[in-house]
Amino acid sequence: MWVYYPFVYSFYLSLTSWNLLSPNINFVGLQNYINLLQNPAFHQVVFNTFLFTLGTVFVRLAISLGLAILLNQNLFLRSLWRLIIFSPHITTSAAMALVWLSMYDPNYGPFSALFSLFGLDFPNVMASTELALPALIVVAIWKGLGFSTIVFLAALQSVSNDLLDAASVDGANAWQSFWAVTFPAISPVTYFLVVTGMIGAFQTFDIVSVMTGGGPVNATNLYVFSLYREAFHYNRMGYASAIAVIFFVVMMIFTFVQTRLANRWVTYS
Amino acid sequence: MTNLQIAARYRPIRWRAIAQSLFSHALIIVTAFAIGLPFFYMVTTSFKTLQEVYTVPIQWLPSNWNLDNYLVAWNGVPMARFGLNSLIYTITITLGEFLMGLLAGYAFGRLHFPKKDVIFFVVLLTLMIPGVITLIPRFLMLRDLGWINTYQGLIVPELSSAFATFLLRQHFASLPDEIFDAAKMDGAGYLRQLFQVALPMSVPITTTLLLLAFVAHWNEYLWPLIVTNTRDMRTLPIGIQTLKNLYSDVPLWHVANAGATMVVLPLVALFLVGQKRFFEGAVQGALKG
Incomplete structure (x- = not known):
């Protein structure tokens, strides 16, 4: 009940105009949706979220698959490396966002020290409309890397050695046997990580709120942050509810498309 | 001696495998450093003074390990x-x-x-x-x-x-x-x-x-x-x-x-x-x- 009633209530609110303080709620039909779809700031939020989600999920998965393959070898101190790689996953986003903010300092942080080694100036990334979003993507990748690496690693360990041996007897090189044997075996887990990673990235709030507040000039305003701001800073409850409803519709379409696409590349044993 | 034992004795040193292993270790160490950097920076910075934070070139370690900043944080909020x-x-x-x-x-x-x-x-x-x-x-x-x-x-x-x-x-x-x-x-x-x-x-x-x-x-x-x-x-x-x-x-x-x-x-x-x-x-x- 705690989930379903509010859910219906969201739909209702999205058809109204209400500023939270006034006693009467005005029914305005689809006006909120029309305003939203015509608002260039909303277009930018959608675009930012799209870019952020794709950047975060795919770069993170590529790196973590590489790390999982690395960790799947005989390594000295392997459990220590595993521990370090996983650790960002359990930390508090809002606290680590503060730490990253201090590291992005244009003159006194570790990145500016690293850049000056090569005689370069580290840009003020948090103040740059082009670099602020990639800077947040880096934080999101760092935070989620450990989880996907551990999941990939578990999947890799379940890949049949007999099949890999058979492939190498047949003369397959490492690249060929990866695509022929390993990838089909880990495809369900990859699918899981793509879907959960995207749903998580869609909903990113903490690091935006702590690090940029959506700025500079809307450059890092992500979907959930914009919803929060409309509802709880500007008290536009109807308008914010419309944002929530569109979010829900997008999620439904996304889930539908994902399951369709999955049939083409995910192999269940 | 069986053929297998002879083969084992005369097996050439596997330079390729050793090089590969060294490369893997180098890679994992670099990655671990990169991922651990925020933790390192968080802890070391929390012991620095304001002057040590705002200095060029960067001072990686605090000169004094004391809890001053923790007290400031604890009492400030x-x-x-x-x-x-x-x-x-x-x-x-x-x-x-x-x-x-x-x-x-x-x-x-x-x-x-x-x-x-x-x-x-x-x-x-x-x-x-x-x-x-x-x-x-x-x-x-x-x-x-x-x-x-x-x-x-x-x-x-x-x-x-x-x-x-x-x-x-x-x-x-x-x-x-x-x-x-x-x-x-x-x-x-x-x-x-x-x-x-x-x-x-x-x-x-x-x-x-x-x-x-x-x-x-x-x-x-x-x-x-x-x-x-x-x-x-x-x-x-x-x-x-x-x-x-x-x-x-x-x-x-x-x-x-x-x-x-x-x-x-x-x-x-x-x-x-x-x-x-x-x-x-x-x-x-x-x-x-």
């Missing part, structure tokens, strides 16, 4: 109160959600009642609806109840977890029937069967669930931010955000990092103690989901 709020919030929800998941999971996993599958499906569907979509109505309901800025407002709406229910149901359904039949013969009711038979057999999954829930709620940011509006009701992740500009416009990175360390430290301790359960928790969700 009501840190003890934030910590208390965080503990109340996290522990009550973790335990409450677990208890609800236990009862519901047991009911779905072991009992028979009409429309069981339909009801379970309805519960599972809630996993599909992201919390963000219902954020505004939930806030409005709390407002109507007069629960904004109260502990019950923070806690009660979070008490049910479809995820815990789901995992525990799967687990209870997998336990052998014979044990429960035997307990029933001995006259144990449902609750005794749950707490004296099923629960003791489920220590690993129970620990995993409790740890994951504790970490998730400790880290929660958006929900407490919306529900609370006075400083004395804030939880730690929100409370430390003001440290950066506590008494100046120049960011006090040393104090802010001391605050961040205080928030993250309990989690790191928990992680080091229960790392096996954390890894299992991550993998379990992925492979069963």
Whole structure:
């Protein structure tokens, strides 16, 4: 009940105009949706979220698959490396966002020290409309890397050695046997990580709120942050509810498309 | 000597394999440094003075390891109160959600009642609806109840977890029937069967669930931010955000990092103690989901 009633209530609110303080709620039909779809700031939020989600999920998965393959070898101190790689996953986003903010300092942080080694100036990334979003993507990748690496690693360990041996007897090189044997075996887990990673990235709030507040000039305003701001800073409850409803519709379409696409590349044993 | 032994003796040193192994080790060390850098920077900065933070070239280590910044953070904001709020919030929800998941999971996993599958499906569907979509109505309901800025407002709406229910149901359904039949013969009711038979057999999954829930709620940011509006009701992740500009416009990175360390430290301790359960928790969700 705690989930379903509010859910219906969201739909209702999205058809109204209400500023939270006034006693009467005005029914305005689809006006909120029309305003939203015509608002260039909303277009930018959608675009930012799209870019952020794709950047975060795919770069993170590529790196973590590489790390999982690395960790799947005989390594000295392997459990220590595993521990370090996983650790960002359990930390508090809002606290680590503060730490990253201090590291992005244009003159006194570790990145500016690293850049000056090569005689370069580290840009003020948090103040740059082009670099602020990639800077947040880096934080999101760092935070989620450990989880996907551990999941990939578990999947890799379940890949049949007999099949890999058979492939190498047949003369397959490492690249060929990866695509022929390993990838089909880990495809369900990859699918899981793509879907959960995207749903998580869609909903990113903490690091935006702590690090940029959506700025500079809307450059890092992500979907959930914009919803929060409309509802709880500007008290536009109807308008914010419309944002929530569109979010829900997008999620439904996304889930539908994902399951369709999955049939083409995910192999269940 | 067999042919195999001869072959082993005359096998050439495998330079290629050694080079490969060296490369792998170099790669993993670089990665570990890169991933560990924020932790290193957080802890070292939390012991620096303001001059040591704002110096070029960068000073990696503080010259004096003392707790000054921690005291500034502790006294500058009501840190003890934030910590208390965080503990109340996290522990009550973790335990409450677990208890609800236990009862519901047991009911779905072991009992028979009409429309069981339909009801379970309805519960599972809630996993599909992201919390963000219902954020505004939930806030409005709390407002109507007069629960904004109260502990019950923070806690009660979070008490049910479809995820815990789901995992525990799967687990209870997998336990052998014979044990429960035997307990029933001995006259144990449902609750005794749950707490004296099923629960003791489920220590690993129970620990995993409790740890994951504790970490998730400790880290929660958006929900407490919306529900609370006075400083004395804030939880730690929100409370430390003001440290950066506590008494100046120049960011006090040393104090802010001391605050961040205080928030993250309990989690790191928990992680080091229960790392096996954390890894299992991550993998379990992925492979069963």
